[in-house]
Amino acid sequence: MxxxxxxxxxxxxxxxxxxxxxxxxxxxxxxxxxxxxxxxxxxxxxxxxxxxxxxxxxxxDGLEGLTAAVAEELVQSFDEMLQSDRLSLDDPALRIAFGCSAFIDKALNDPRWASLVARMATVDAKGGELLRGRIFQDLQQFSNNLPDGGPSAHLNLEIVVGIMLQLMRALGERRLSPLDRDGAISAILRAIGLNAREAKSVLTRLPTSGPRQRKFQRPGAGSGGA
Structure with a gap:
């Protein structure tokens, strides 16, 4: 034998x-x-x-762990798709807004996906840690660029993650619409230290075209060229 x-x-x-x-x-x-x-x-x-x-x-151990694994896989694949576009942006505030807008747009297109992402918060999920790490890098650079430093990157991380998870839950339950998109992104930017004018400036500079053009355009944005 x-x-x-x-x-x-x-x-x-x-x-x-x-x-x-x-x-x-x-x-x-x-x-x-x-x-x-x-x-x-x-x-x-x-x-x-x-x-x-x-x-x-x-x-x-149970269905929560399996659900988190599904969400983790979906988030990691989506994050990998976004990385090249994210890294092409020099402004950390724009990178933060881009990441948030991409997730919000994905959630608007696929509420089921949004619900799965929100469920990652209930367990120790690697996908969640990956996203926290990405956001924290941008927030550190963002804080360094503020005249007075503003809130710490650690505090801003909890603010951004907290708001985004609530948005994912609401979008998963279809309680928000595309009309709420820009208001949500602006609220995140203002919560981490930008004023209304600065937040609006970031929103106007968000990428809206290219190989992964989003289904939902900002309210009032035309479909044609400038």
């Missing part, structure tokens, strides 16, 4: 566990696309993934 290398055996085990976890996340994502997140059960997920119920609990 041929001997199996114990190192290779361990690798095979890790690969199998990773595939099973990915299958569970894919199953949940598919179910969430067809029905309300709150209506999905563990039994639904294991049936969709074609695995035993006990296998589910090897990978997740």
């Amino acid at each position: 041929a001997k199996i290398n114990p190192i290779r055996r361990a690798e095979i085990g890790r690969e199998k566990r990773a595939r099973t976890r990915a299958d569970l996340v894919a199953a949940a994502n598919s179910l969430f696309a067809r029905q309300a997140v709150e209506s999905v059960t563990v039994d639904d997920v294991v049936k969709e993934a074609a695995v035993a119920k006990g296998t589910f609990y090897v990978h997740f």
Whole structure:
């Protein structure tokens, strides 16, 4: 009988566990696309993934953890898509506004996605930490550019994240419309230290065209050129 290398055996085990976890996340994502997140059960997920119920609990403590994993995957893929555009902007206030506007526009187009993102706040999710790190970098540079320093980057981080999570919840529940978009971004900018005139200036400089043109334009923006 041929001997199996114990190192290779361990690798095979890790690969199998990773595939099973990915299958569970894919199953949940598919179910969430067809029905309300709150209506999905563990039994639904294991049936969709074609695995035993006990296998589910090897990978997740419950549905909250699985939901967070789905949201994390969606946010990371969206963040990766935005990175090149974000890094092309020199002004940290503009980068902050760009990131917020991109997430708000995505949420307006896909309320289900917004609800999943909001759920990341209830668990220890890596996707949430990734976003916090991105925002904090911009807020540090933003604070350094203010004449009096303004609120600390740490305080502003909690302000931006708190507002955005509330917006994601509201957008997921369809309680806001595209008409609220600019007001929300302006409120974030003013909360971290800009005055009304400065916030308006940032809004007018937000990118609105290119390969990932948003479905929702700012109220009053025309569809033609200047």
